[in-house]
Amino acid sequence: MKTSTLALYHCFALLWYMFLSYSILLIKAEDRPSEVFLYGAQWKYLTVLNLVFQAIFYGVSFLADVLKLIKKLRTVKYVISCRDLLFSVGAFPVATFVFVSFWTLYIYNRELVYPKSLDGIIPMWLNHAVHTAIVVLALLEMIVTPHHYPPKKKGLTLLGFVSIAYISWVLWIYRATKQWVYPLFGLFSPVFLAAFFAGSIIFILCIYTFGELLNHVIWGDSAVILEYKRKGK
Numbered sequence: 001m002k003t004s005t006l007a008l009y010h011c012f013a014l015l016w017y018m019f020l021s022y023s024i025l026l027i028k029a030e031d032r033p034s035e036v037f038l039y040g041a042q043w044k045y046l047t048v049l050n051l052v053f054q055a056i057f058y059g060v061s062f063l064a065d066v067l068k069l070i071k072k073l074r075t076v077k078y079v080i081s082c083r084d085l086l087f088s089v090g091a092f093p094v095a096t097f098v099f100v101s102f103w104t105l106y107i108y109n110r111e112l113v114y115p116k117s118l119d120g121i122i123p124m125w126l127n128h129a130v131h132t133a134i135v136v137l138a139l140l141e142m143i144v145t146p147h148h149y150p151p152k153k154k155g156l157t158l159l160g161f162v163s164i165a166y167i168s169w170v171l172w173i174y175r176a177t178k179q180w181v182y183p184l185f186g187l188f189s190p191v192f193l194a195a196f197f198a199g200s201i202i203f204i205l206c207i208y209t210f211g212e213l214l215n216h217v218i219w220g221d222s223a224v225i226l227e228y229k230r231k232g233k
Contacts, residue, residue, distance in 0.1 A: 001144050007065035009144065010058050013137060017055035020129055024048055027121060044173055044181045046166060047102070047130050050094050054134065057083070057091040061145070084147045088215075089158045092138045093207040099135040100207075101200075105184065112184040142211070146219040149212045159208050163201045 001009075024042055042048040060083045067076040105113040114127070149155060170181050180186045185193060 003065055003068050006145065007062060007069065010062040010065055014055060014058040014062050017051055017058060021051045021055060023126055047098055050098050051130060053090050053094060057086045060086060085150060087147050088149045089155055092211040093159060093204050095134040095138040096207045097204045099131060102131045113182055142214060143218060147215055149215060155208060156205050159205060160201060163204055167197050
């Protein structure tokens with residue numbers, strides 16, 4: 001795909017995620033169901049944090065495309081490195097984790113993750129946009145753009161820190177409000193909850209490994225060479 005076409009695609013994706021983030025933030029506090037508490041606002045939900053992260057990633061991707069088009073080769077190397085790190089450690093694994101975990105729990109018992117009372121507040125298209133389309137865009141990004149993954153130990157460590165940071169945020173909210181961000185957690189004993197969190201971290205690390213493998217299958221060992229050859233085009 002030509003750099004100019006990629007730039008248009010990344011610009012569209014950036015605007016799309018900005019629009020979704022804005023749409024979520026437009027939901028008024030007084031419209032919330034009784035089981036959705038105010039502390040932490042929307043920022044306590046991984047779905048919303050993922051939208052913001054995706055917007056940042058596509059913003060950096062668009063910047064990389066623009067720099068390639070205007071021949072800023074020295075600067076673009078740094079921006080591409082940031083873009084690839086954001087994709088490998090955040091954009092792909094987090095989007096995939098949100099998709100798989102949300103729909104698995106939704107099918108099992110939607111009240112544990114997305115109460116039916118939200119249907120009157122969040123339209124169906126928005127629900128699918130933030131929980132389904134995210135993985136489609138992540139896979140499309142994998143197909144249209146070669147990404148250089150960091151050394152596995154570094155990538156897994158960074159993603160592990162991100163996962164622990166979010167779990168710490170969830171625990172902090174519970175400590176402050178005595179309410180769980182997701183009702184599911186209230187059903188677990190402390191030991192089972194710790195096991196659940198550990199399993200979630202292992203699962204997202206597996207998604208990282210899958211993304212690295214998929215990137216290699218699509219682009220092979222020449223991913224970095226292909227990317228840098230396109231800089232001047």
